Amino acid sequence: MNRYSGEPFAIEFRKVSYRLKNGRELLRDLDLEILPGETLVMLGRSGSGKTTTLRLINRLLEASEGEVLVEGKSVSNWDVIGLRRSIGYVIQDIGLFPHFTVERNIGLIPKIEGWPPARITSRIRELLELVGLDPEVAARYPRELSGGQRQRVGVARALAADPPILLMDEPFGALDPITRSELQRAFLALQQRLRKTVVFVTHDLREALLLGSRIALIDSGHLVAIHEPEQFTSSADPLVSSYVGAFEGVGPRAV
Amino acid sequence: MNIFHFMLQNRAEILELTGEHLWLVGVSILIAVIIGIPLGILITRWPALNKPILGSANIVQTIPSLALFGFLLPVPWIGDRAGRLAILALTLYALLPLIRNTYIGIKGVDPAILEAGRGMGMTARQLLWQVELPLSAGVIIAGVRVATVICVGLATIAAAIGAGGLGEYIFRGLAMVNNQVILAGAIPAAAMALVADVCLGWLEKRLTPH
Numbered sequence: 001m002n003r004y005s006g007e008p009f010a011i012e013f014r015k016v017s018y019r020l021k022n023g024r025e026l027l028r029d030l031d032l033e034i035l036p037g038e039t040l041v042m043l044g045r046s047g048s049g050k051t052t053t054l055r056l057i058n059r060l061l062e063a064s065e066g067e068v069l070v071e072g073k074s075v076s077n078w079d080v081i082g083l084r085r086s087i088g089y090v091i092q093d094i095g096l097f098p099h100f101t102v103e104r105n106i107g108l109i110p111k112i113e114g115w116p117p118a119r120i121t122s123r124i125r126e127l128l129e130l131v132g133l134d135p136e137v138a139a140r141y142p143r144e145l146s147g148g149q150r151q152r153v154g155v156a157r158a159l160a161a162d163p164p165i166l167l168m169d170e171p172f173g174a175l176d177p178i179t180r181s182e183l184q185r186a187f188l189a190l191q192q193r194l195r196k197t198v199v200f201v202t203h204d205l206r207e208a209l210l211l212g213s214r215i216a217l218i219d220s221g222h223l224v225a226i227h228e229p230e231q232f233t234s235s236a237d238p239l240v241s242s243y244v245g246a247f248e249g250v251g252p253r254a255v
Numbered sequence: 256m257n258i259f260h261f262m263l264q265n266r267a268e269i270l271e272l273t274g275e276h277l278w279l280v281g282v283s284i285l286i287a288v289i290i291g292i293p294l295g296i297l298i299t300r301w302p303a304l305n306k307p308i309l310g311s312a313n314i315v316q317t318i319p320s321l322a323l324f325g326f327l328l329p330v331p332w333i334g335d336r337a338g339r340l341a342i343l344a345l346t347l348y349a350l351l352p353l354i355r356n357t358y359i360g361i362k363g364v365d366p367a368i369l370e371a372g373r374g375m376g377m378t379a380r381q382l383l384w385q386v387e388l389p390l391s392a393g394v395i396i397a398g399v400r401v402a403t404v405i406c407v408g409l410a411t412i413a414a415a416i417g418a419g420g421l422g423e424y425i426f427r428g429l430a431m432v433n434n435q436v437i438l439a440g441a442i443p444a445a446a447m448a449l450v451a452d453v454c455l456g457w458l459e460k461r462l463t464p465h
């Protein structure tokens with residue numbers, strides 16, 4: 001239970017380890033509590049175990065030890081399809097279906113869930129507006145969009161069935177700096193409106209400071225520290241300060 | 256008398272043999288599709304079956320067709336009728352391209368697309384029907400195309416065991432040492448292969464995602 005409100009945490013890791021079949025340990029004794037409505041940024045260098053952590057939440061992977069809870073219930077007690085449908089998932093490679101138009105991509109889960117067509121259509125229009133896309137792109141195929149537009153469609157698709165939780169795995173990593181900062185601003189505006197529980201993975205400290213309500217630094221499968229952005233940059237932890245030191249001249253989010 | 260004259264004169268018989276030929280090839284390809292595509296899907300899910308299944312289909316391909324007809328002759332029920340036997344043999348030859356292309360097609364689907372689909376809560380069945388099969392349709396049709404062209408050619412040999420088809424003219428011509436008779440069987444068979452190749456090639460192109 002959450003000590004602030006008595007409600008369950010949105011997501012909770014209890015002593016979670018994850019090992020590959022060959023015995024190699026990718027995550028060790030991870031304890032992490034994520035509050036409803038917060039944006040928790042998981043920060044860490046490539047190969048530190050960020051993606052592995054995310055995939056444990058929607059059960060694309062299963063913990064070797066310990067327990068992952070979503071809305072207070074162990075993921076192994078969830079119906080796996082139901083679990084995933086209540087968690088939006090956005091990945092760096094986006095993974096839009098190339099043979100579906102934008103609207104079919106976005107409307108896929110609502111359609112599978114049996115929503116009436118009129119409701120799907122209006123939901124698609126609403127989502128396009130929400131992620132800042134011209135309704136005109138609805139009929140296009142993913143290959144006819146720019147990288148930034150594609151990633152916006154990826155976010156719209158993840159939000160389609162209005163899941164309370166959103167997992168975002170380096171969603172803006174492949175974009176040019178200008179487009180990336182546009183999408184970061186769009187994300188902040190969107191999160192202001194929606195207040196989803198977001199777990200946002202990045203290796204970019206600037207992005208973490210800009211978007212996170214809290215930042216968790218992960219290194220070689222260990223959770224090193226978890227701080228609010230203001231405290232993060234001044235942390236005395238040697239791993240944190242060396243990560244911060246690698247980004248010279250970066251400060252906390254300007255208010 | 257030139258070859259066109261000869262074919263015109265015998266058009267009724269040529270048409271009938273062409274019909275038999277089409278029947279042999281069509282039924283064999285249909286059965287091979289019904290068996291081969293699920294087998295191809297199966298080995299994407301169960302990698303341990305990959306080698307035995309692809310390996311067996313491969314071995315069949317190396318058996319000379321006349322020998323395969325001979326091997327199948329003693330098989331009960333199958334061996335009773337030349338048509339059945341020919342269809343079984345042709346089906347066996349058609350299997351390899353179908354299994355292999357289904358496997359390659361599905362394996363070729365971008366893993367990021369599958370990760371996204373699985374992550375958003377699509378079931379394995381929904382992923383297969385709505386994502387994996389549509390995205391590999393072009394490659395699978397290419398397998399059907401290869402199998403069809405192989406079978407149109409091999410079906411001419413079915414005449415040797417009395418299963419009919421355009422091979423009848425070819426064998427008759429060989430016995431009579433008459434090129435015209437051989438050509439009367441070979442030309443329609445070649446045309447059939449060409450038409451199948453062009454049509455399926457067009458379909459393949461249409462179904463290949465850009």
Ligand SMILES: Nc1ncnc2c1ncn2[C@@H]1O[C@H](COP(=O)(O)OP(=O)(O)O)[C@@H](O)[C@H]1O
Nearest residue numbers: 020026044045046047048049050051052053201
């Ligand atoms: N299925 C796998 N097989 C082998 N190694 C893996 C597998 N999945 C992840 N790894 C390795 O585990 C480590 C952590 O991976 P990951 O969670 O993807 O890191 P991150 O997302 O932080 O870059 C990396 O070294 C990666 O190469």
Ligand SMILES: [Mg+2]
Nearest residue numbers: 050051052169
């Ligand atoms: Mg990663």
